[in-house]
Amino acid sequence: MLDPKIIRDEPEKIKEMLKDRAVEFDLEKMLELNKVRKDMMQQTDELKQKRNQMSMKIATEKKAGNDASELLQEMSQISSKLDDMENQRKTIDDDYHKLSFSIPNMIHDSVPKGPDESFNKQVRTWGDVPKFDFEVKDHIDLGLGLDIVDLERASKTAGARFYYLKGGLVKLGQALTAFALDFVSKRDYNLIQPPYMINRQSMEGAVIADDFEEVIYKVQDEDLFLIGTSEHAIASMHYDEILEGGKIPLRYASISPCFRKEAGAHGKDQKGIFRVHQFEKIEQFIFCRPEESWDEHEKMIKNTEEFYQELEIPYRLMLLSSGDMGKVSAKTYDIEAWMSGQNAYREIVSCSNCLDYQSRRLKIRFREKSNEDTKYIHTLNSTLVAIERTMVAILENNQTKDGHVEIPKVLQKYFGDNLI
RNA sequence: GCGGGGAUCGCCUAGCCCGGUAUGGCGUGGGAUUGCUAAUCCCAUGUUCGCAAGAACUCGGGGGUUCAAGUCCCUCUCCCCGCGCCA
Structure with a gap:
C-alpha cells in the first residue's frame, strides 16, 4: 500500500512508476474512487453527527421524564437513511481497498529503468x-x-x-x-x-x-x-x-x-x-x-x-x-x-x-x-x-x-x- | 472434542447483571515547587480527515435487536482453567 499523500499530491509519479514497471493498472479509477469515497465520507459524517446529537437529546429528555416520541420518530428516519448511505459507501470503499492493495510500490531512483x-x-x-x-x-x-x-x-x-x-x-x-x-x-x-x-x-x-x-x-x-x-x-x-x-x-x-x-x-x-x-x-x-x-x-x-x-x-x-x-x-x-x-x-x-x-x-x-x-x-x-x-x-x-x-x-x- | 472463564485507546484496569458522551493507574512529554536529586502537584497523551475550528471512528472479528450497544442476542477467532485424546 502506498502513502495516501502520494496518491493525493503526486499521482503523476505513480503513473511514471507504473510505466517503469510495465504494469497494467487503472490509476484513474483509483483516483476517482478515492474522490467519491471522501465525498461520501463527509456526507455520512454529517449525518452521524446529527444522530449523535439527537441521541443525547433523547437521553436527557427521557431522564427528565418528558415525552420523546417525536424525537424518536425523527431519529428512526435518520438511522435508516444513514444505513442506506453506509451500504453504498461500503461498496465503493471495498473497490478502493482492492485497488490500493494491488498497486505496486514506488521505485527507488537508483533502480535502472526498463521493462525486463x-x-x-x-x-x-x-x-x-x-x-x-x-x-x-x-x-x-x-x-x-x-x-x-x-x-x-x-x-x-x-x-x-x-x-x-x-x-x-x-x-x-x-x-x-x-x-x-x-x-x-x-x-x-x-x-x-x-x-x-x-x-x-x-x-x-x-x-x-x-x-x-x-x-x-x-x-x-x-x-x-x-x-x-x-x-x-x-x-x-x-x-x-x-x-x-x-x-x-x-x-x-x-x-x-x-x-x-x-x-x-x-x-x-x-x-x-x-x-x-x-x-x-x-x-x-x-x-x-x-x-x-x-x-x-x-x-x-x-x-x-x-x-x-x-x-x-x-x-x-x-x-x-x-x-x-x-x-x-x-x-x-x-x-x-x-x-x-x-x-x-x-x-x-x-x-x-x-x-x-x-x-x-x-x-x-x-x-x-x-x-x-x-x-x-x-x-x-x-x-x-x-x-x-x-x-x-x-x-x-x-x-x-x-x-x-x-x-x-x-x-x-x-x-x-x-x-x- | 466437551464444560467453565476471558479479550476494553502502548501496558494494566473500571464499566457489562440493570443499554443513554469509555474509568482510573503505569509509562511518556511538558509545566510548577525545590540548592541538586528524589518526592509531590498540575496539564497533555487511542485512530482518521482537517491549516485550523471541529467532526467522525474506536471496547478481539463479523452479523442482529434497538431511536440508541463496551453493555442484550447470534456467530467466528484467539487466550486461560478443568476433562478427553495424543507425537
Missing part, C-alpha cells in the same frame, strides 16, 4: 568461474550418478517439480543449514522458525494480489495458506503492532520450507531441483526505522555475499531493473551463482527493501517514546541461503572427473567428510 531483465545492471562479480578438463555434467546427471536424488519416483508420488533427496545430498543440505545458522547467529540476527501456514489476512499483507494465485497454495476448507517463503510469516508476525524504538532494528533469520505453485513457469527449468514446488530456505528479515533502511539494505546484501564467498561459490551481483523487480520492492539486488552444468549465472538470492509498503498493509508502526506519533516501519528481506539451489551450484562447480563432488571447506566439519 535485459535492463538489469551488473554491480560486481566475485570468484573465478571454474575450468574443467573433462566434460561437465549438470546437477541432475551428477545426482543420478551418485544416487543422491530420485526425481522419477517423486513425480509418481507428488508430480513434476518434486524430488527425493538421498544419502549425501540430505547430509549436504543439513550441513549447509547448520553452517548458515552459525554464520547468521554471529551477525546479530535472531533465529526464528515460523508457522508454515498462515491465514489470508497475513498472506494478503505480505503478498500482492496478482501474485497470490500464481504462487500460493491454499489448504482446503481452512483459512490457511502454505508460505511461499518465511518472509510471508515474518512480515505478518508483528501485524497491527506498535514497536518500541528501543527494540528496533529487529533482525530475524528465519528457517522454513517454502511452497510455490510456479504456475507462471511452464517449461522453465523443468528438470532437477532448481525450480521446485518445495524447498528449504533461511531468510533474513529486518524491521527498521525509515532513515536506516538503505544502510540496512546494503549491509544485508554484503552479509549475504560474504556467505557465498565462504562457500567459494562464484557469483555476480545484479541490480534488478524496474520491470524485473517484485511489486512490493522499491529496490532489489539478486545474487546469481555460477552453475557450471548450465554454463550460466543463475539466481539464488533476492534482497529487497520494501520501505513502508508492507508495513502499511500490515499496520506495523513504531515510536521512540510512548507519547509520540507512530510512524510506519520499513521492512527488508533477503535470502541468506536457498538450500536446494545452493546445492545445485555446489554439485555442478565442485564436480570431479569421476563424477563425485567435493564438499566446500567450510562445510566439511558439518558434513563429516570432504567428498560425496
Whole structure:
C-alpha cells in the first residue's frame, strides 16, 4: 500500500512508476474512487453527527421524564437513511481497498529503468568461474550418478517439480543449514522458525494480489495458506503492532520450507531441483526505522555475499531493473551463482527493501517514546541461503572427473567428510 | 472434542447483571515547587480527515435487536482453567 499523500499530491509519479514497471493498472479509477469515497465520507459524517446529537437529546429528555416520541420518530428516519448511505459507501470503499492493495510500490531512483531483465545492471562479480578438463555434467546427471536424488519416483508420488533427496545430498543440505545458522547467529540476527501456514489476512499483507494465485497454495476448507517463503510469516508476525524504538532494528533469520505453485513457469527449468514446488530456505528479515533502511539494505546484501564467498561459490551481483523487480520492492539486488552444468549465472538470492509498503498493509508502526506519533516501519528481506539451489551450484562447480563432488571447506566439519 | 472463564485507546484496569458522551493507574512529554536529586502537584497523551475550528471512528472479528450497544442476542477467532485424546 502506498502513502495516501502520494496518491493525493503526486499521482503523476505513480503513473511514471507504473510505466517503469510495465504494469497494467487503472490509476484513474483509483483516483476517482478515492474522490467519491471522501465525498461520501463527509456526507455520512454529517449525518452521524446529527444522530449523535439527537441521541443525547433523547437521553436527557427521557431522564427528565418528558415525552420523546417525536424525537424518536425523527431519529428512526435518520438511522435508516444513514444505513442506506453506509451500504453504498461500503461498496465503493471495498473497490478502493482492492485497488490500493494491488498497486505496486514506488521505485527507488537508483533502480535502472526498463521493462525486463535485459535492463538489469551488473554491480560486481566475485570468484573465478571454474575450468574443467573433462566434460561437465549438470546437477541432475551428477545426482543420478551418485544416487543422491530420485526425481522419477517423486513425480509418481507428488508430480513434476518434486524430488527425493538421498544419502549425501540430505547430509549436504543439513550441513549447509547448520553452517548458515552459525554464520547468521554471529551477525546479530535472531533465529526464528515460523508457522508454515498462515491465514489470508497475513498472506494478503505480505503478498500482492496478482501474485497470490500464481504462487500460493491454499489448504482446503481452512483459512490457511502454505508460505511461499518465511518472509510471508515474518512480515505478518508483528501485524497491527506498535514497536518500541528501543527494540528496533529487529533482525530475524528465519528457517522454513517454502511452497510455490510456479504456475507462471511452464517449461522453465523443468528438470532437477532448481525450480521446485518445495524447498528449504533461511531468510533474513529486518524491521527498521525509515532513515536506516538503505544502510540496512546494503549491509544485508554484503552479509549475504560474504556467505557465498565462504562457500567459494562464484557469483555476480545484479541490480534488478524496474520491470524485473517484485511489486512490493522499491529496490532489489539478486545474487546469481555460477552453475557450471548450465554454463550460466543463475539466481539464488533476492534482497529487497520494501520501505513502508508492507508495513502499511500490515499496520506495523513504531515510536521512540510512548507519547509520540507512530510512524510506519520499513521492512527488508533477503535470502541468506536457498538450500536446494545452493546445492545445485555446489554439485555442478565442485564436480570431479569421476563424477563425485567435493564438499566446500567450510562445510566439511558439518558434513563429516570432504567428498560425496 | 466437551464444560467453565476471558479479550476494553502502548501496558494494566473500571464499566457489562440493570443499554443513554469509555474509568482510573503505569509509562511518556511538558509545566510548577525545590540548592541538586528524589518526592509531590498540575496539564497533555487511542485512530482518521482537517491549516485550523471541529467532526467522525474506536471496547478481539463479523452479523442482529434497538431511536440508541463496551453493555442484550447470534456467530467466528484467539487466550486461560478443568476433562478427553495424543507425537
